[in-house]
Amino acid sequence: DGWGFFVKLEQELTADGRLIGIARYGRSFDGSAFYEHQASVNFLLYDPPPLDRIRNDVVGVALNWVKPNISGTRSEYDFELFYRFPIFPLVDVTLSYQAIFNPALDLGEDYASVFGLRLRTTF
Numbered sequence: 001d002g003w004g005f006f007v008k009l010e011q012e013l014t015a016d017g018r019l020i021g022i023a024r025y026g027r028s029f030d031g032s033a034f035y036e037h038q039a040s041v042n043f044l045l046y047d048p049p050p051l052d053r054i055r056n057d058v059v060g061v062a063l064n065w066v067k068p069n070i071s072g073t074r075s076e077y078d079f080e081l082f083y084r085f086p087i088f089p090l091v092d093v094t095l096s097y098q099a100i101f102n103p104a105l106d107l108g109e110d111y112a113s114v115f116g117l118r119l120r121t122t123f
Contacts, residue, residue: 002032013043020044028069037067056092057085068104076104084120094118 006026013019022042028035042062047055062080082096096116103112 002028002030004028004032018046020046031069034069035066036069038065040064054085057083059083066104070105072107073104074102074107077101082116090122092120094120 004027007024009023011021013021020043022040022044024038024040024042026033026035026038040062042060044058044060046058048057048059060080060082062078062082064078064080066076068074068076078098078100080096080098082094084092084094086092094116096114096118098114098116100112100114101110103109106112
């Protein structure tokens, strides 16, 4: 019944391809998703110095904005900083921190923060 769209633009920002910029935008219609609008800008740096002894790691920063599709809520903004590194072949760990401003579903709070630990596998 509802529908929406999502656009992602990704660009290498350095000649060696280690710095990547990503912009995303999504829009939903007719209550088809939690958000009405969602936008983000991300920057990723692969094999960052001074950690160049670790291969296939990445440090990233993201800025996000969400306008929920629920009446009585407000737009939410967040900033995320993360570091992903391999611990085994095909297994990575990500450590992250998120600062959330104007949490959309908690009108009594103006700020929240979250520390994260994530395992990722590829096969």
